[in-house]
Amino acid sequence: MAAFSYICDSVAVITMSNPPVNALSSALIRAVQKAVEEAIGDFAVEAIVIRGDKGKFSAGADIREFNRLERGPPLVSLIDLIEDSKKPVVAAIEGVALGGGLELALGCHYRIAHAQAYVGLPEVLLGLVPAAGGALRLPRLIGISATLSMITTGKYVQAREALKLGIVDKVVGENTVDEAIQLAKKVIGQPLGSRQLSTLPVQCPPNVEAFLDEAMVKVKKQFRGAQSPLACVEVLRAAVQLPYLEGKKKERELFQFLYTTDQTRAQQYAFFAEREVAKWTLPSGASWKTASPQPIRTAAVIGLGTMGRSIVTSLAKAKIPVIALEQDKKQLDIGSKAVMSLLDREILKMEQLGHTEFTNSLGPVQFTLDYGKLRDVDIVIEAVFENMALKKEIFRHLSGICKPEAFLCTNTSGLDIDEMASVTNRPQMVIGTHFFSPAHIMKLLEVVHGHYTSSTTISTAMRLAKMLGKVGVLVGNCPSFVGNRLMRLYVEQAVFLVEEGSKPEEIDRALEDFGLAMGPFRMMDLAGLDIGWKARTEIGLTGPKLPIGTPARQRGSKRYSPLPDILCEKGRFGQKSGQGWYKYEKSGGRNAMPDPWLYNFLSEYQRIHNLKTHYVTQEEIIERCLYVLINEGFKVLEDGIASGPEDIDVIYNNGYGWPKYTGGPMYYASIVGLPVVLTKLEKYYGANPDIPDLKPSSFLKKLVSKGNPPLKEWRSHLGFQSSML
Numbered sequence: 086m087a088a089f090s091y092i093c094d095s096v097a098v099i100t101m102s103n104p105p106v107n108a109l110s111s112a113l114i115r116a117v118q119k120a121v122e123e124a125i126g127d128f129a130v131e132a133i134v135i136r137g138d139k140g141k142f143s144a145g146a147d148i149r150e151f152n153r154l155e156r157g158p159p160l161v162s163l164i165d166l167i168e169d170s171k172k173p174v175v176a177a178i179e180g181v182a183l184g185g186g187l188e189l190a191l192g193c194h195y196r197i198a199h200a201q202a203y204v205g206l207p208e209v210l211l212g213l214v215p216a217a218g219g220a221l222r223l224p225r226l227i228g229i230s231a232t233l234s235m236i237t238t239g240k241y242v243q244a245r246e247a248l249k250l251g252i253v254d255k256v257v258g259e260n261t262v263d264e265a266i267q268l269a270k271k272v273i274g275q276p277l278g279s280r281q282l283s284t285l286p287v288q289c290p291p292n293v294e295a296f297l298d299e300a301m302v303k304v305k306k307q308f309r310g311a312q313s314p315l316a317c318v319e320v321l322r323a324a325v326q327l328p329y330l331e332g333k334k335k336e337r338e339l340f341q342f343l344y345t346t347d348q349t350r351a352q353q354y355a356f357f358a359e360r361e362v363a364k365w366t367l368p369s370g371a372s373w374k375t376a377s378p379q380p381i382r383t384a385a386v387i388g389l390g391t392m393g394r395s396i397v398t399s400l401a402k403a404k405i406p407v408i409a410l411e412q413d414k415k416q417l418d419i420g421s422k423a424v425m426s427l428l429d430r431e432i433l434k435m436e437q438l439g440h441t442e443f444t445n446s447l448g449p450v451q452f453t454l455d456y457g458k459l460r461d462v463d464i465v466i467e468a469v470f471e472n473m474a475l476k477k478e479i480f481r482h483l484s485g486i487c488k489p490e491a492f493l494c495t496n497t498s499g500l501d502i503d504e505m506a507s508v509t510n511r512p513q514m515v516i517g518t519h520f521f522s523p524a525h526i527m528k529l530l531e532v533v534h535g536h537y538t539s540s541t542t543i544s545t546a547m548r549l550a551k552m553l554g555k556v557g558v559l560v561g562n563c564p565s566f567v568g569n570r571l572m573r574l575y576v577e578q579a580v581f582l583v584e585e586g587s588k589p590e591e592i593d594r595a596l597e598d599f600g601l602a603m604g605p606f607r608m609m610d611l612a613g614l615d616i617g618w619k620a621r622t623e624i625g626l627t628g629p630k631l632p633i634g635t636p637a638r639q640r641g642s643k644r645y646s647p648l649p650d651i652l653c654e655k656g657r658f659g660q661k662s663g664q665g666w667y668k669y670e671k672s673g674g675r676n677a678m679p680d681p682w683l684y685n686f687l688s689e690y691q692r693i694h695n696l697k698t699h700y701v702t703q704e705e706i707i708e709r710c711l712y713v714l715i716n717e718g719f720k721v722l723e724d725g726i727a728s729g730p731e732d733i734d735v736i737y738n739n740g741y742g743w744p745k746y747t748g749g750p751m752y753y754a755s756i757v758g759l760p761v762v763l764t765k766l767e768k769y770y771g772a773n774p775d776i777p778d779l780k781p782s783s784f785l786k787k788l789v790s791k792g793n794p795p796l797k798e799w800r801s802h803l804g805f806q807s808s809m810l
């Protein structure tokens with residue numbers, strides 16, 4: 086744990102060591118402080134280099150210590166000690182310098198970074214603000230505008246971009262520590278005034294107050310409901326308006342306020358939940374620890390529709406050579422052009438960030454009509470449209486062509502993995518890899534484990550997620566898996582509320598105000614209403630397969646709303662047709678406007694079906710839409726489709742635009758209190774007995790009867806249910 090120092094030609098090298106990421110725990114801060122004091126007091130030492138052990142500078146404050154009552158020595162005084170040192174201090178940044186790690190480096194007089202390193206102030210992602218001088222020193226180094234972008238988004242900045250911005254003084258390809266020692270020697274005896282960032286003026290754009298006012302408005306809109314991005318703008322205002330020492334007080338004040346909020350607790354939970362889900366275990370005992378992933382050196386994608394194109398892009402971005410296959414020449418031409426344009430956009434983005442080498446580091450993409458080219462790939466991802474017969478035909482075909490060691494994946498968003506696996510000669514190597522659109526951007530990969538899937542296959546798919554920069558969540562095989570299974574009920578509830586008298590824009594506003602990235606109606610319009618319509622037609626919920634005489638608003642004993650089907654029959658498919666739940670300026674337009682036509686249509690619909698409408702409050706919208714989803718989450722746990730509430734939360738936070746500052750649906754339920762959720766569900770089910778999905782799940786009831794245990798104990802109450810994992 087201890088930082089130790091040694092002297093190399095009058096340069097003391099201090100190594101921070103706290104595996105695996107050298108998080109600045111109380112013990113590490115104390116140890117570094119001691120080492121710096123020793124080095125400063127040692128006559129033989131003329132300069133100091135600070136580095137992190139095992140190729141990582143530091144991932145910042147030790148988040149695991151956040152909830153402990155006893156507090157260690159403040160990082161701020163260590164950083165001040167470093168900055169005030171009369172002997173030059175150089176940070177040798179390898180791997181990461183994040184949060185408090187970067188703040189410590191900003192206290193150093195010089196910074197050298199390895200080309201593969203990245204830096205950032207991601208406190209905002211934990212619901213906090215940088216509070217060890219970072220938000221005050223950084224604008225003095227790189228200006229208000231660049232700092233604003235970094236601290237409000239928490240984005241990680243690669244070394245070359247950091248150099249361009251002025252965060253680091255030099256980027257090196259190798260021997261970072263040796264280079265830092267050389268630099269330290271070179272600057273011995275030189276004045277350090279201009280290198281003590283806290284003493285410099287803040288670099289402001291003209292009319293900085295107006296700039297910050299505008300920033301506040303933008304940030305409020307962009308991070309709706311989140312407190313920490315607003316506090317980040319406030320810290321910058323303090324940096325501009327106040328002398329450094331007073332700015333420090335304000336920084337501390339904001340940090341201490343945020344530190345006590347539910348939002349930061351939820352975001353810390355979300356952070357650890359993401360790491361937790363990587364540690365999958367099966368009831369058989371196989372786990373992430375015992376299974377060995379196989380190497381993925383080459384991949385193929387079948388189908389170049391919207392999903393296929395972005396999956397190819399995602400693989401290419403991860404430098405995995407990929408073969409993209411289409412069934413006919415016309416589709417191949419359209420698809421390949423679309424992929425090339427996506428890749429061009431990615432290259433442009435990277436070039437703008439200063440990564441000139443990026444073009445060469447994309448994995449090569451080859452387009453083909455020939456299945457034979459897939460003979461040697463390590464993994465195939467099928468991404469054709471949702472038709473079981475077609476998918477089975479493809480899997481049968483792949484079985485005969487691909488090498489026996491190749492893994493066969495499907496991007497289905499809800500069809501049966503086992504049925505596909507059953508037509509192959511390697512069912513144990515078939516797995517669902519459910520990407521989210523656009524796949525080269527969205528962080529989630531739902532990894533769907535079928536009955537036959539081997540632990541090696543799971544481990545390889547989970548490794549693929551990591552290679553693509555995604556969070557892989559292992560779930561069991563059931564219709565619609567986890568994400569869409571819950572989402573379907575949420576959307577259905579929203580449509581029922583429209584039948585009952587609410588308007589799409591009222592429902593969207595309520596849920597967007599809650600923090601969801603997009604309300605259900607805008608989401609349906611964006612995705613295309615025809616997709617769900619086709620799926621419902623195929624399974625006979627509507628269209629020609631629907632038995633004659635079926636009541637319009639009932640399927641079996643359950644309530645059904647034909648509203649989305651009727652809109653499709655009228656050619657209202659959403660954005661693509663210029664009208665859906667909203668109207669748009671043109672086909673393909675994005676500006677959703679309430680549509681008076683729809684109001685008339687709904688009144689007529691309510692009249693025809695003799696529906697009694699009522700005033701739907703914002704509270705009812707939130708509760709019915711979210712609690713029905715949460716209720717299904719409990720059923721998913723009960724069915725053994727997800728192994729814990731964390732899995733569901735990670736899926737929703739990363740794939741469905743759920744506000745991370747509420748932790749995810751299951752964590753949110755735990756904060757609201759399970760007895761409250763249960764009581765409300767009972768009330769809504771009582772009023773709507775034809776919506777059985779509102780009937781509280783037995784697992785929810787069980788948890789309430791056990792005294793509403795904290796979320797981390799829920800798994801232990803699952804009992805001996807049959808796990809599908």
Ligand SMILES: CC/C=C\CC(=O)SCCNC(=O)CCNC(=O)[C@H](O)C(C)(C)COP(=O)(O)OP(=O)(O)OC[C@H]1O[C@@H](n2cnc3c(N)ncnc32)[C@H](O)[C@@H]1OP(=O)(O)O
Pocket residue numbers: 105106108144145146147148149160181183184185186207208211215216217357360361
């Ligand atoms: C006054 C307050 C001052 C400062 C405030 C702060 O500094 S807040 C902290 C800001 N830092 C961060 O938010 C960094 C978060 N970490 C990451 O982004 C990634 O973990 C990282 C460092 C890029 C490494 O990613 P990788 O994919 O390689 O590994 P993984 O994420 O699985 O992490 C490995 C294990 O390290 C644990 N860990 C990571 N960061 C921290 C941290 N700051 N504190 C404590 N622990 C950390 C992570 O949980 C993993 O643990 P494990 O037990 O193996 O699951």
